[in-house]
Amino acid sequence: DVLMTQSPLSLPVTLGQPASISCRSSQSLVYSDGNTYLTWFQQRPGQSPRRLIYKVSNRDSGVPDRFSGSGSGTDFTLKISRVEAEDVGVYYCMQPTHWPWTFGQGTKVEIK
Amino acid sequence: EVQLLESGGGLAQPGGSLRLSCAASGFTFSSYAMSWVRQAPGKGLEWVSTITFSGGSTYYADSVRGRFTISRDNSKNTLYLQMNSLRAEDTAVYYCAKSGGFKDPGDYWGQGTLVTVSS
Numbered sequence: 001d002v003l004m005t006q007s008p009l010s011l012p013v014t015l016g017q018p019a020s021i022s023c024r025s026s027q028s029l030v031y032s033d034g035n036t037y038l039t040w041f042q043q044r045p046g047q048s049p050r051r052l053i054y055k056v057s058n059r060d061s062g063v064p065d066r067f068s069g070s071g072s073g074t075d076f077t078l079k080i081s082r083v084e085a086e087d088v089g090v091y092y093c094m095q096p097t098h099w100p101w102t103f104g105q106g107t108k109v110e111i112k
Numbered sequence: 113e114v115q116l117l118e119s120g121g122g123l124a125q126p127g128g129s130l131r132l133s134c135a136a137s138g139f140t141f142s143s144y145a146m147s148w149v150r151q152a153p154g155k156g157l158e159w160v161s162t163i164t165f166s167g168g169s170t171y172y173a174d175s176v177r178g179r180f181t182i183s184r185d186n187s188k189n190t191l192y193l194q195m196n197s198l199r200a201e202d203t204a205v206y207y208c209a210k211s212g213g214f215k216d217p218g219d220y221w222g223q224g225t226l227v228t229v230s231s
Binding site: 048 | 158209221222
């Protein structure tokens with residue numbers, strides 16, 4: 001199975017400051033069609049997960065542009081340019097390239 | 113508006129069975145792959161199973177293969193998860209999730225249904 005490793009697991013951030021979450025996969029996430037499938041989800045407290053980013057860097061509709069995804073191969077990053085109070089929650093990366101699909105452990109973002 | 117409404121959760125005994133349903137609306141259900149993802153209390157997300165738009169192919173996590181069966185009824189816009197031989201470690205909130213493209217899962221999620229396996 002592809003192991004997804006996120007860091008840090010806990011991220012205290014000051015409002016208005018940037019935040020960055022790393023996600024590394026144990027295998028390349030480049031699929032046979034040439035695309036790289038790496039997805040980011042946000043889960044606010046008490047809510048269902050919400051997709052933020054798909055195929056490494058494509059932002060979902062309605063997702064603020066302060067969220068961005070980047071990376072290639074086995075090394076990926078989710079960045080929040082200026083953290084707002086509503087960004088508190090747990091962030092997960094996930095790879096749907098290889099079966100079984102696997103999630104990272106999650107990164108808890110909190111306000112300092 | 114896309115809506116996914118799970119039901120069927122509850123308390124089951126070890127070795128018992130439950131069938132979860134996910135009623136979909138607001139999109140052409142028969143055109144999209146669907147998945148089940150679970151979350152044990154206080155833990156992270158775990159992918160459980162995926163079914164293609166037609167139901168012709170299914171995929172399972174090793175932890176549930178042989179015990180769980182994913183299916184869909186496109187005439188009823190409903191996704192199912194038949195869970196047999198339940199174990200304590202299956203206790204979790206189960207979410208159904210729609211895919212955008214086949215390998216772009218989770219563009220929409222339901223609210224989840226809690227399954228508790230305990231004697």
